[in-house]
Amino acid sequence: MTVDLAVLTVRGGVLHVLLIRRGQEPYAGAWALPGGFVLPRESAETAARRELAEETGLAPSLHLEQLRTYSEPDRDPRMRVVSVAFTALVPDMPEPAAEGGGDADRARWVPVGEVTRPAFDHARILADARERVGSKLEYTCLATAFCPPEFTLGELRAVYETVWGTALDRPNFRRKVLATPGFVEAVPGAARLTGGRGKPAALYRAGPATALHPPLLRPTEGPAR
Amino acid sequence: MTVDLAVLTVRGGVLHVLLIRRGQEPYAGAWALPGGFVLPRESAETAARRELAEETGLAPSLHLEQLRTYSEPDRDPRMRVVSVAFTALVPDMPEPAAEGGGDADRARWVPVGEVTRPAFDHARILADARERVGSKLEYTCLATAFCPPEFTLGELRAVYETVWGTALDRPNFRRKVLATPGFVEAVPGAARLTGGRGKPAALYRAGPATALHPPLLRPTEGPAR
Numbered sequence: 001m002t003v004d005l006a007v008l009t010v011r012g013g014v015l016h017v018l019l020i021r022r023g024q025e026p027y028a029g030a031w032a033l034p035g036g037f038v039l040p041r042e043s044a045e046t047a048a049r050r051e052l053a054e055e056t057g058l059a060p061s062l063h064l065e066q067l068r069t070y071s072e073p074d075r076d077p078r079m080r081v082v083s084v085a086f087t088a089l090v091p092d093m094p095e096p097a098a099e100g101g102g103d104a105d106r107a108r109w110v111p112v113g114e115v116t117r118p119a120f121d122h123a124r125i126l127a128d129a130r131e132r133v134g135s136k137l138e139y140t141c142l143a144t145a146f147c148p149p150e151f152t153l154g155e156l157r158a159v160y161e162t163v164w165g166t167a168l169d170r171p172n173f174r175r176k177v178l179a180t181p182g183f184v185e186a187v188p189g190a191a192r193l194t195g196g197r198g199k200p201a202a203l204y205r206a207g208p209a210t211a212l213h214p215p216l217l218r219p220t221e222g223p224a225r
Numbered sequence: 226m227t228v229d230l231a232v233l234t235v236r237g238g239v240l241h242v243l244l245i246r247r248g249q250e251p252y253a254g255a256w257a258l259p260g261g262f263v264l265p266r267e268s269a270e271t272a273a274r275r276e277l278a279e280e281t282g283l284a285p286s287l288h289l290e291q292l293r294t295y296s297e298p299d300r301d302p303r304m305r306v307v308s309v310a311f312t313a314l315v316p317d318m319p320e321p322a323a324e325g326g327g328d329a330d331r332a333r334w335v336p337v338g339e340v341t342r343p344a345f346d347h348a349r350i351l352a353d354a355r356e357r358v359g360s361k362l363e364y365t366c367l368a369t370a371f372c373p374p375e376f377t378l379g380e381l382r383a384v385y386e387t388v389w390g391t392a393l394d395r396p397n398f399r400r401k402v403l404a405t406p407g408f409v410e411a412v413p414g415a416a417r418l419t420g421g422r423g424k425p426a427a428l429y430r431a432g433p434a435t436a437l438h439p440p441l442l443r444p445t446e447g448p449a450r
Contacts, residue, residue: 001226001296001307040305044296069294069309071226071269080265082226082307084294139364139440213445215364220438 002083003048004035004122006067006129007056009109010146010162011092016109017126018056018095019118026077027119033126034107035083044084052088056107057096063145064088067129075121083120087129089145134163139215141183144206150187152194152201153177164218176216182209227308228273229260229347231292231354232281234334235371235387236317241334242351243281243320244343251302252344258351259332260308269309277313281332282321288370289313292354300346308345312354314370359388364440366408369431375412377419377426378402389443401441407434 007018019031034055038047049060067085075081095108115126136142137160144151146159157173177183184204191200232243244256259280263272274285292310300306320333340351361367362385369376371384382398402408409429416425 038296041298043298044294044307066293068291069269071263071309073266073268082269084296135364139360213442215440215442217438217440 001038001044002035002081003038003044003051004033004070004083004085004125005048005052005056005064005088006033006085006126007052007058007088007090008112008129008133008146009090009092010159011109013158013162014111014113015130015162017112017115017129018107019110019115020055020107022119030117030119031110031115031122032119033085033122038084044086048084048086058088058090062088062090067125067132070121070125072121083125085125085129087132089133089142091146091148130163134218137163137216138218139212141206141209141212144184147206150190150192150203150205152192152203153184154194154201156184156204160216166219168219173216180209180212180214180216182207183212226263226269227260227306228263228269228276229258229295229308229310229350230273230277230281230289230313231258231310231351232277232283232313232315233337233354233358233371234315234317235384236334238383238387239336239338240355240387242337242340242354243283243332244335244340245280245332247344255342255344256335256340256347257344258310258347263309269311273309273311283313283315287313287315292350292357295346295350297346308350310350310354312357314358314367316371316373355388359443362388362441363443364437366431366434366437369409372431375415375417375428375430377417377428378409379419379426381409381429385441391444393444398441405434405437405439405441407432408437 009016018034020034022028022030022032034051036051036055038044045064048064052058052062053060064086067087069082069084071082073080095106112126112130143156143159147155153174156177157168157170161168185207187203187205190203192203193200234241243259245259247253247255247257259276261276263269273289277283277287278285289311292312294307294309296307298305320331337351337355368381368384372380378399381402382393382395386393410432412428412430415428417428418425
């Protein structure tokens with residue numbers, strides 16, 4: 001049994017995933033999600049936190065969520081390997097240095113649209129992770145996990161626009177976010193110059209809510225997906 | 226690796242789960258979710274469909290959904306066993322006869338509130354399944370999976386009320402359901418006498434939608450759960 005980690009961030013308006021370049025066969029030279037084998041006394045959750053630290057240098061305390069388990073008998077050409085996949089969402093940050101890893105092993109942020117032919121069934125895992133995160137943004141407060149501790153409403157809106165791949169109405173978004181109890185909290189007296197004209201933008205941090213009531217629905221054309 | 230199946234139905238206004246009485250140790254005599262070991266050439270999905278037919282007699286074509294994978298090292302006293310849990314929602318039906326199983330092995334519908342000290346970590350799996358189904362009812366059309374092929378809006382409302390454990394306003398529910406594109410479709414000319422006074426209730430069947438837009442939100446008191 002292995003774990004695979006789909007760690008996502010929003011960087012420059014583009015969804016990125018943290019990948020490792022594989023050094024050995026199978027799939028030598030291909031991009032792969034960080035991950036590895038579960039040790040005999042570990043749960044999948046414990047192994048995921050360990051691999052996160054070892055392979056990416058990210059804090060093992062990061063919020064990880066089980067995505068799905070992948071168990072097709074032929075998914076690994078070496079032997080039968082079942083993988084429990086996890087997702088994690090992090091603010092934009094430089095590539096962390098892996099524990100004791102040389103530069104060649106270093107995890108890299110790669111735009112998800114540029115991930116071609118990754119190892120194993122990692123293309124499918126990544127597609128499932130994107131879909132899950134897109135839905136979660138509608139019904140949970142998870143979007144703030146992509147933001148730094150203090151953020152503007154414009155930065156929060158950019159997360160939604162990036163993950164959903166669609167532009168959102170600025171005043172409408174602002175009104176909905178501020179009307180949703182516990183989603184964001186104003187940082188008293190704090191504001192940031194956003195580079196453009198006009199007055200500095202107010203800063204917010206994540207509020208205590210975890211579920212979004214009411215939800216922020218993804219714009220849709222038909223009745224269902 | 227094993228699979229465990231949380232098969233749920235609504236019977237007489239009470240949420241029920243399909244359980245097997247264990248014949249052997251460990252946990253001899255305790256209730257357990259149907260399930261079993263994954264064979265060498267099977268995916269967890271294939272094993273789940275096979276166990277569904279073998280242990281419960283339900284059609285293997287039933288819609289199954291991965292719930293979560295449970296991998297705590299001590300969850301099975303015999304050895305290290307990782308289990309991939311699935312949920313299935315079915316209309317109320319008599320206990321199906323298991324393939325070749327005697328009556329003692331027969332799966333039984335048990336009210337979820339009466340499941341005391343089930344085998345392994347099945348109490349946790351069942352709790353996770355209830356929570357997942359409660360959320361899914363808000364954002365997907367899954368509630369119709371609990372209904373017979375043709376149902377009244379009262380029957381659909383009873384599914385929501387049972388799973389959420391809360392009474393819903395009848396006219397408001399009706400208005401919302403009928404305003405949600407693709408959720409239900411009227412069966413032309415069909416109606417059912419519901420036993421009470423008044424005119425027969427119109428019959429509906431599941432529509433083509435899978436996602437509920439807009440969602441049917443569970444009544445909540447605070448800003449978040």
